[in-house]
Amino acid sequence: MNKKTYSQVLDDVAHDRVPAGLDLAPQVTARIQRGKSGTMKLRMKGFAIVVVILLVMTMMLVNVPAVAAAIQRWFGYVPGIGLVRAGQIRVLAAPVSVTRDGITVTVDQVLLDSGRTVIVYSVDGISDQSIYIAKPHAPDQVCLIGKDSLRLPDGTVLPTSRGGGESAWGTGYRARFDYPAVPAEVDHVDLVIPCLLMARRGAAPENWEIPIRFVPAPPGLTAFPVIEISTSTAPAATVAPQGSPVSNTDGITLTIDRAVQMDDGYLIYASIHWRAVDLESIDLVQPETTVHLLDGDGHAVLYESVDDENTGMKFNEQRTVFALKTAPVQANGPLSIVVDSVSATLLEQAQATFTFDPGPNPQPQQTWQLDQHVQIGEYSLQVLSAEAGPEFSSGYSFEMKSDSGVLSASLGDLEHPVIGGGGAGADLSGVFSDGFTYAGKGLPAGPLTITVSHIAVRRDGPWQALWTPPAASVQVIPTRPAACLNASSWKEAIKQNSTLPAGLSGRVLTYGPADTGSGEWSTALSNLDGSNRQVFAAARDGSLSPDGSKLAYSTDTAIYVIDLASNRTTLLPDTAQGDINPLWSPDGSQIVFMRGMGIFDLFIVNADGSNLHSLTSGGLQEWPLGWLSDGQHLLYNVPGRENEYTNYELNVGTGERRLFSNENILSISPDGKYQVTEQKVFGDRSVLSVSAIDGSNRWVLADSDLRVSSPTWSPDAEWLMVSVSDSDPYSAIGALINLQDCRIIALPQLKGNVLSWGP
Numbered sequence: 001m002n003k004k005t006y007s008q009v010l011d012d013v014a015h016d017r018v019p020a021g022l023d024l025a026p027q028v029t030a031r032i033q034r035g036k037s038g039t040m041k042l043r044m045k046g047f048a049i050v051v052v053i054l055l056v057m058t059m060m061l062v063n064v065p066a067v068a069a070a071i072q073r074w075f076g077y078v079p080g081i082g083l084v085r086a087g088q089i090r091v092l093a094a095p096v097s098v099t100r101d102g103i104t105v106t107v108d109q110v111l112l113d114s115g116r117t118v119i120v121y122s123v124d125g126i127s128d129q130s131i132y133i134a135k136p137h138a139p140d141q142v143c144l145i146g147k148d149s150l151r152l153p154d155g156t157v158l159p160t161s162r163g164g165g166e167s168a169w170g171t172g173y174r175a176r177f178d179y180p181a182v183p184a185e186v187d188h189v190d191l192v193i194p195c196l197l198m199a200r201r202g203a204a205p206e207n208w209e210i211p212i213r214f215v216p217a218p219p220g221l222t223a224f225p226v227i228e229i230s231t232s233t234a235p236a237a238t239v240a241p242q243g244s245p246v247s248n249t250d251g252i253t254l255t256i257d258r259a260v261q262m263d264d265g266y267l268i269y270a271s272i273h274w275r276a277v278d279l280e281s282i283d284l285v286q287p288e289t290t291v292h293l294l295d296g297d298g299h300a301v302l303y304e305s306v307d308d309e310n311t312g313m314k315f316n317e318q319r320t321v322f323a324l325k326t327a328p329v330q331a332n333g334p335l336s337i338v339v340d341s342v343s344a345t346l347l348e349q350a351q352a353t354f355t356f357d358p359g360p361n362p363q364p365q366q367t368w369q370l371d372q373h374v375q376i377g378e379y380s381l382q383v384l385s386a387e388a389g390p391e392f393s394s395g396y397s398f399e400m401k402s403d404s405g406v407l408s409a410s411l412g413d414l415e416h417p418v419i420g421g422g423g424a425g426a427d428l429s430g431v432f433s434d435g436f437t438y439a440g441k442g443l444p445a446g447p448l449t450i451t452v453s454h455i456a457v458r459r460d461g462p463w464q465a466l467w468t469p470p471a472a473s474v475q476v477i478p479t480r481p482a483a484c485l486n487a488s489s490w491k492e493a494i495k496q497n498s499t500l501p502a503g504l505s506g507r508v509l510t511y512g513p514a515d516t517g518s519g520e521w522s523t524a525l526s527n528l529d530g531s532n533r534q535v536f537a538a539a540r541d542g543s544l545s546p547d548g549s550k551l552a553y554s555t556d557t558a559i560y561v562i563d564l565a566s567n568r569t570t571l572l573p574d575t576a577q578g579d580i581n582p583l584w585s586p587d588g589s590q591i592v593f594m595r596g597m598g599i600f601d602l603f604i605v606n607a608d609g610s611n612l613h614s615l616t617s618g619g620l621q622e623w624p625l626g627w628l629s630d631g632q633h634l635l636y637n638v639p640g641r642e643n644e645y646t647n648y649e650l651n652v653g654t655g656e657r658r659l660f661s662n663e664n665i666l667s668i669s670p671d672g673k674y675q676v677t678e679q680k681v682f683g684d685r686s687v688l689s690v691s692a693i694d695g696s697n698r699w700v701l702a703d704s705d706l707r708v709s710s711p712t713w714s715p716d717a718e719w720l721m722v723s724v725s726d727s728d729p730y731s732a733i734g735a736l737i738n739l740q741d742c743r744i745i746a747l748p749q750l751k752g753n754v755l756s757w758g759p
Contacts, residue, residue, distance in 0.1 A: 076223025077260040077267065078111060080120060082308045083226065085113040088184060089217040096212060100205040102127065107191060107212055108174075117150065117158070117179040119212070123196060124172035127620065129599050131196070131203035143195035150179050151190040151209075158182070158189075162309060165197055169641040170620045173197065178309060188213045224267075227259045229467055251275030252282060254339055254463035257321070264682075265326035266469060268293075269310060270337050271319040280347040281313050282320050285407060285458065286427040289726075290340040293324055296333030301326055302683040302705075327682050334468045338461075341428070343407045345456040352376045352453075354383060356396075357446035364391040364443075370398075374452050379404045381452070388443055389435075396443075397435030398450070408432050410454035416444050428458075483687075484742035485702035485735070490724060493735065493744040500529060500745065504736075506715060506759050507564075509542045509551065512752015513730070521752060525551065525564075530749025536562075541581050544758030545588045546670070548715075550607075552582035552591055559593055561607070573609035583624045586631040586670070590652075592624050602636060604652060615652060622648075626668025628693065635660055635668060643680065661695065667711040667720075668693070676701065676711040676720070690720075690739065701737065710754040723753045
């Protein structure tokens with residue numbers, strides 16, 4: 001489970017898990033840029049739309065119908081749709097588009113079976129992203145998920161039952177919604193879209209009505225076969241073939257239910273069942289660590305987690321379904337899924353209380369350090385801290401920790417009306433949070449009695465289930481190219497605890513965990529060995545000048561430049577809120593930065609603050625990448641759809657630009673001669689490569705299941721510094737890679753993400 005900050009938890013609570021205060025875009029983009037992670041840039045670089053849609057995409061409507069317990073007869077697995085029931089199947093007769101005010105909605109895919117109607121559509125052409133940027137406002141002023149519907153010819157309206165945004169890019173997004181089944185005799189409906197997802201009411205075209213016509217599915221409809229796997233849910237003393245479960249005293253079992261044989265591996269559905277009467281539900285906890293897929297020899301098989309309409313908790317069936325998409329399987333033999341631990345929510349449990357005194361006049365975003373022990377039956381937890389939400393949320397969030405196996409808990413104030421609550425469950429470290437929002441405006445004065453209830457606790461297995469595929473996949477895993485940094489070389493580097501090479505020095509700007517232990521992150525400057533650390537609490541990003549004498553950084557209000565020798569800080573004239581991501585020119589005479597609120601254009605200013613002017617006005621988003629060797633041409637990126645990249649070369653003197661490349665460039669060397677690029681491959685791995693700036697002489701720098709991000713060049717371009725972590729980005733530390741001999745040096749003293757490296 002992912003950790004959340006207090007503010008994120010309170011945002012979830014205040015808006016019923018739908019963010020409404022989209023004035024946070026500058027802060028969000030700043031946090032994204034701090035990481036400079038290839039993965040983050042791919043998914044989130046486009047600012048307002050991508051953030052909004054990726055937040056919306058994980059939501060499900062509360063009226064999702066339960067899946068029948070009986071085994072379903074499947075027609076097959078249709079890409080983009082999922083499992084399709086056998087029987088009469090219909091599809092979209094032809095894609096249909098409607099354009100209004102430059103924005104186009106296109107219905108791309110439709111499939112109807114006996115149980116549901118699935119519609120996938122895309123929205124593009126949103127050049128003015130200010131439709132998403134506003135001061136915090138009430139949820140009824142924002143277009144929330146679940147408003148779309150289908151209108152039948154007789155006027156009957158079919159509401160959505162599940163769905164949301166699936167992906168996004170700089171000018172639009174792709175959405176998918178499920179509806180009830182359309183009667184077989186109806187061959188056309190109107191798709192009614194009251195408003196664009198998360199747009200402010202009245203800020204974009206509304207009340208879209210798009211006619212859709214259905215036809216019988218063609219004989220050649222692509223559908224992969226579904227293999228039903230017969231399993232028993234009775235306790236088993238040992239692991240048995242074909243998905244039979246292992247059980248423990250809690251009545252928790254694991255089964256493999258079905259698999260889809262695809263061209264490039266298998267999609268495997270498995271279930272965790274519970275029979276104990278004191279358990280309300282079971283969920284996976286930190287699945288990237290606790291769920292394993294193994295081949296017959298016990299070797300790990302690469303997989304990706306899949307969430308679709310068939311996964312999730314099935315309360316009436318007392319099971320939780322999850323799915324794994326495998327890489328191509330190289331040999332026949334059994335596959336096994338092993339689950340080490342789960343999170344079990346207890347059904348019958350005692351309540352406990354603790355006293356929280358925020359004082360007579362608590363203020364929005366105020367924090368309190370607490371240290372209160374709470375005992376709930378046989379379990380205990382420690383309340384670490386509290387934070388009030390922003391002015392529009394009127395609530396509190398609490399961070400907690402448990403050494404007795406508690407992974408989540410519900411908190412409430414029974415003495416004052418509240419309108420909801422929610423938080424972030426723990427990973428295996430036992431740290432989690434929860435909060436609530438008051439029904440009225442303002443925060444009640446203390447002391448308050450906070451009730452703790454509805455806890456979920458850790459249960460350890462392991463549980464294992466086996467299944468033997470009928471045949472090996474046709475393809476095989478391609479041979480991985482040799483890479484400097486991989487899982488084994490990193491493990492060796494950690495063991496060696498190498499010291500810095502003689503003569504290698506400089507100062508490094510990082511964004512990582514604060515020294516306070518609060519869980520918050522901050523921007524800090526230190527020597528390469530971690531000494532002389534200086535924290536810049538207000539900084540959201542930063543860039544060291546080429547000679548290392550100055551630091552430019554943005555705050556919530558403007559861009560500042562600090563002289564590191566005198567510690568004198570100067571406001572960069574005429575910069576303001578929404579100006580972020582400063583980047584020095586190679587000679588240190590100018591600073592390029594991004595300006596905007598959702599839309600980001602590039603601006604440039606002399607280091608003394610004179611001659612500030614715009615470089616671009618594309619109406620989209622331009623992200624500076626670095627400078628070419630002549631010091632006159634700037635490379636920048638305009639985000640596109642997922643896995644699409646467009647890089648431009650801009651002459652900052654003349655304003656002339658040309659298309660440069662379509663690679664995902666992460667970093668450019670200080671001399672402008674080399675680049676680091678990223679390619680996404682199966683298993684959500686990132687392969688980082690180094691090449692000449694024109695793409696020639698390419699070789700693989702990093703290829704592993706680790707998170708390798710923030711490639712930053714040494715001033716002499718002989719070393720690269722990256723941030724390396726396992727599945728938890730909060731564990732990232734620095735690493736040096738020598739570009740001549742592939743030597744790797746771990747830097748545990750540099751935690752978080754690297755922003756800049758100067759002399």
